[in-house]
Amino acid sequence: xxxxxxxxxxxxxxxxxxxxxxxxxxxxxxxxxxxxxxxxxxxxxxxxxxxxxxxxxxxxxxxxxxxxxxxxxx
Amino acid sequence: xxxxxxxxxxxxxxxxxxxxxxxxxxxxxxxxxxxxxxxxxxxxxxxxxxxxxxxxxxxxxxxxxxxxxxxxxxxxxxxxxxxxxxxxxxxxxxxxxxxxxxxxxx
Numbered sequence: 001x002x003x004x005x006x007x008x009x010x011x012x013x014x015x016x017x018x019x020x021x022x023x024x025x026x027x028x029x030x031x032x033x034x035x036x037x038x039x040x041x042x043x044x045x046x047x048x049x050x051x052x053x054x055x056x057x058x059x060x061x062x063x064x065x066x067x068x069x070x071x072x073x074x
Numbered sequence: 075x076x077x078x079x080x081x082x083x084x085x086x087x088x089x090x091x092x093x094x095x096x097x098x099x100x101x102x103x104x105x106x107x108x109x110x111x112x113x114x115x116x117x118x119x120x121x122x123x124x125x126x127x128x129x130x131x132x133x134x135x136x137x138x139x140x141x142x143x144x145x146x147x148x149x150x151x152x153x154x155x156x157x158x159x160x161x162x163x164x165x166x167x168x169x170x171x172x173x174x175x176x177x178x179x180x
Contacts, residue, residue, distance in 0.1 A: 046160045047142075054143050061143050066106065069159050 001029035002063045014056030015040050019074070030065040041073035049073070078135040086149040090177045091121035094136045095146040099123050106158040110146045113165045119174045151177045 004022035011020050011034075018038035025031045034053070041049045049071035054061065061067075086092050091114070097103030099111045114121050126133045126145055137143055140154040148155050150173060155161070164170040 046163065047154065047156050050156070050160065051141060067144070070163070 002060050003029060004032065006060060007032060007034060007057065007064075010058070010060055011036060011053060011056045015052065025068075030063070032064060032066070033068045033070075035070045035072075037072040037074050039074045041071055044073070046071065075135055075138065078131050079139055082132065082136060082139050085122070085124065086154075087152045089122040089149075090151060090179075091119055091174060092124065092149040093121055093146055094124050094126055094132065094149075096125070096127050098125050103127060104145075106144075107146045110148060110158045110161050113161050113170065114148075114174070117165070117171045117174050119178045150174060 004024050007022045008020050011018060015036065015038045018036050018040070020037075021033075021035040023033040025033050036049075036053055040052065044052070050069055053069055053071060057064070057067075093107075093110060093114065095102060095104070095107035095110065097107060099115075102108035102111060111123070124132065126136060133145070136145065136147055140147055142154065142157065144157050146158055148157070148161050155173070156164070161170060164173070
């Protein structure tokens with residue numbers, strides 16, 4: 001389990017200028033919808049964009065059961 | 075792990091469209107896997123499904139192979155194209171069907 005705030009902080013640490021929305025979809029702290037908009041995504045494929053977010057989440061990933069991710073280049 | 079990575083490489087090369095999933099297309103064991111199969115079926119291309127729950131040695135290997143921490147994973151023409159979210163997004167944009175049809179040669 002984790003929290004929207006922890007997820008937000010982890011992404012912010014790696015992508016400081018990103019606009020981040022995190023929703024805990026079940027209220028149980030293990031299913032999340034995450035939207036990230038960042039200039040760092042420009043020129044990268046969707047796979048590369050998602051990889052950046054997964055890397056940012058690093059150690060949190062095993063504590064998240066289900067993560068829906070949407071990324072947009074700003 | 076090296077042997078399993080080689081087997082994965084062969085699978086994604088020898089099959090035009092491959093999905094690594096939890097469960098089978100008929101009995102998916104996870105909502106993300108089910109949604110991914112649903113999109114592939116809607117487009118109507120043949121695909122090979124590999125149940126990583128039945129082949130547990132592939133569960134970790136596939137994540138290393140693609141540097142991608144989640145399952146399902148979809149490969150087209152030997153290339154990793156994404157997981158459930160990307161597949162759904164590409165489908166919504168109308169980009170997935172042409173890619174898949176080109177890969178299967180129809």
